[in-house]
Amino acid sequence: MQTTLKFTRKSAVEDTSGESDSYESDDKSDVESSVDTSAGHSGGVVTSSSSDDIVKDLPTCWSKKMWMNKKSLYPWLFCNDHKLGCSICKELPSLSIDAAKSIHLSHEWQSATVSACGKTKEKQLMSLRNKIRKHNKSKAHIKAQRIKLQASKEAIESGIATMNKSHLTATEKLFRIAYKIAKTGCPFTDLPVDCDIHMLNGVDIGRTLQSDKSCHKVCDHIGHEMRARICKVIIENGSKISVLIDEATSISKKSNLIVYIKTCFSDSLEPVTFYLDLIELPEQNAECIYTTLIQCLEVHGFTKELLSQRLIGFASDGASVMFGSHSGVAKRVQQSFPNVILWHCFNHRLELAVGDAVAEISGTNHFKILFDKLYHIYHSSAKNKRELEECCQELSEQFFTVGRVLDNRWVASSFRTVKVIWNLYYPLHCHLTKGSEDPSRNSSEKQTFKGLATKLASSSFVLNLATMYDCLEELSSLSLDLQERKITLPRAHALIFRAIRVFNSMVDYPGIKYKEIKCLVDEVGTERKFKGVLIQDNRKCDVVIPYGQLMRSLAANLEKRLVAFRGTENDLSRLINSITVLNPSNWPKECPLTYGGEEIKFMCDVFHLDDAVARRGFQEYIDNVRTEGLLEPPEKLVDLIKATKTIAVSTAECPPPQEFCPALYARSWKGSPSDNSKARARKRKVDEEHDYNIIWKKLKT
Known part of the structure; x- marks a missing residue:
């Protein structure tokens, strides 16, 4: 037995010269295991996960302890009818891993037909060690391991994506409900009731984000994302803007500033007015309103440098704090941005004109008093x-x-x-x-x-x-x-x-x-x-x-x-007359190509545009209308036309968005600071004092 031990160790050293330490321990374990082999062992024992499972498929030269050691070093090994195989290679359907590089899987390892060679036990052990070692280092086996690992990762990612998609779909439905509540002016407490109705109708909306507090946070998140997206598009496209502001008092008797933006987007010549923000005013003087307005615009990405190039109009009502001639908000805006066009809302001017006419004419006051009496009779009773x-x-x-x-x-x-x-x-x-x-x-x-x-x-x-x-x-x-x-x-x-x-x-x-x-x-x-x-x-x-x-x-x-315009009425009158030049219906019958050159240059100076490009575009426009009858303005004239349409003339109506896509905002909700566990689950209120279950049972029959 001592001679055999010396021969085995010598063979192990010769076979493992230049190999890693793992193989040396592998050889040593084979020798030690062979010494401990019991005399009555025939066949062998294989263990998959439990050492108590006995399988009579091990090679005849291996003991149970040797198999356990090999399995720990090479997890891909498996036995079948006293022969070895590779579980990784077996799982791949194709024998060719990389045909371009002539890398093919071994058929013997795939079909578990690898057996030991040699007449003596030592030679059989050495043969299996060499075959296992060679297969483990083969390019085909390494490539197969990578393929299996990648497939495992993709399966995990696919499972996670499926779970996320299901959760995202439910979140989108809740976002749509919350948006409806906010747009229709309903209280946030309507969300739990709406969710119950949807669940009764068989709609899967999950079990989270269904409280009134969650509805508040979801609506805030949607509004924030909407403003961020729109402002980003305006800034990236270089669109000109006008700012419209109005002062309002909330239910809590606090003064607030409402800010709107009017602009033309790149894919349309028609202007769009949208709500930007609502800010509470600590004071109601001109300095506070101006400071609050500038801070609001900067928060949304409209810096002073950007406004100096993009801001072309400012509109508000005619209150003295807004349009005071010495220190009103409009005056402060004009001092910071000299080329901005200040505009007193046309609708407010119309109301003032009607009020002046009513005050001048006798009899209108009697008519108003009579209507007030009728209103009082039918509204107070x-x-x-x-x-x-x-x-x-x-x-x-x-x-x-x-x-x-x-x-x-x-x-x-x-x-x-x-x-x-x-x-x-x-x-x-x-x-x-x-x-x-x-x-x-x-x-x-x-x-x-x-x-x-x-x-x-x-x-x-x-x-x-x-x-x-x-x-x-x-x-x-x-x-x-x-x-x-x-x-x-x-x-x-x-x-x-x-x-x-x-x-x-x-x-x-x-x-x-x-x-x-x-x-x-x-x-x-x-x-x-x-x-x-x-x-x-x-x-x-x-x-x-x-x-x-x-x-x-x-x-x-x-x-x-x-x-009659306030302040720079000559410039405003000239601007209005210049804008009319862009309308083909105002052109002379024999319109020369140089028509309107001065007006185009004046408007470009006001709106910070390249007058040379605009003049060439206007000449092309005249030529297209005169020769081909094309009323669509050329690309070189589009920026000027958009700028003229961006001037704000009324603050009477600033509409909300009509279409809503919840998927965009549900994706950005993931990871949001508002997405906390405290606001997720909603508590169901149970009225224990008034139990109407008996009545409902009667109604169902």
Whole structure:
């Protein structure tokens, strides 16, 4: 036995010369294991994961201990019918690993047909060691190991991706629900209820992010991502912008600054106005508002250096803190950015012009007081409103709510109220007449109803109603046109001049409603009825609004408020005249290619654009329209046209986005600081005091 031991060690040293330490330990373990082999062993034992499993497939020269040692060194080994095989190579379907480099898997190792050679046990052990060692270092086996490892990694990644996709799909559904809640102005506490409804309908929305606090955080995240994406696009595209601001008071009586951006994106010539941010103001002076505005723009990526090149317009209402001539917010903006165009909102100017005209004309105040009394009667008493609605149903008239006129709302709201009184004139008069005879009312209420019914039936009231109908209809149309999202400066200017001409022409050619009532009132010798109500002559206290004087006053005040510009009116007038050059309908019949060169240069200086490029583009535009009839402007002129449309002229309407893709914001939600475990699970409230399960069971049967 000692001789055998010496021979084996010598052979091990000879076979492992130049090999690693692992192989030396492998040889040594074979020798030690052979010494411990029991005399009665025939066949062998194989263990996969437990040493107690006995498999009669081991090579005859190996003991159980030798197999355990080999398996720890070469995990890919397996036995079959006293022969060895490679589990890694067996799993690969193809024999060719890399045909280009002539690397092929061994068929013997794949099919587990590797056996020991030699007549003696020592030679058989040495033979298996050499074959295992050679296969372990072969290029085919190493390549197979890499392929298996990569496949394992891809399987793990695929499983994780599948799990993430399922979670992401549920998160997208929750984001869509939260966005609906925010857009419709519903409370965040609606989210748990909406989630319950979706789950009852069989929709999988997961079990997280379903509390009101989560809804708040999700909406904040969506808003932040929307602003970041839009601002990034504007900055990268080099688009010109206008800033629109307005001051508002929250429910908690705190002053806030609302900031909007107007711009043209690269794929469209039409301007877009979108909400940027809402900031609470610590103070309401001009310095605080200006500082807050600049900080807000810088937070969203619009630095002062960027604004000096991109900012072309600033618009707000006409409050003294905004447009003060010495230290208002607009003045401070112009000091920081000298080329910016300051604009007092056209809709606010329109309201001021209407207010000036109403103050100048006698009779309008009496008309307003009468409408305020009607508003008070039907808004302070649900009974009166219900009775008026019943009168409308009896007379087959559609019921509308009575509002106010000439108050602090847009002039279009006043027109809607006048239109309601015009349409509900007969039901309204019937209800007031019945109320004056109702025994359930006290004497004071009866006299009020009787006096209002008498005023409604007077010729002065119906004349005033027709007068206000005609003028407010034109003013409402102008106000709504100025509130359009795509309104531009030339378009607004044209609408204003047209309205002025309409009011001047209405002095000699009255509107339809006034002509109808005037003919009715002037009739002599017949019963004068308007919508079934007998019209009475005027009393001494009744005041008739002078139709022609009101129309002249409106035309004059519109021209004063909306056409005469504050400050640099010469530059603004020149800018408006220059912008009209871009419209082919304003060109002369024989338009030369050099037409509008000075106007183009002036606009390029105002908007910081290359005038040489713009002039060449305008010449190409003239040539295309004249020769080919193409109205689409060339690429060289697009930047100038976009800049002219970006000037903000109204702050009346700044719309929210209409389309929403939750996938973009659900992906960015992963890893968000708001995604914490405390805000995930929602608690279900159980009302233990009122258990209505019995009632629900009855309803289900």
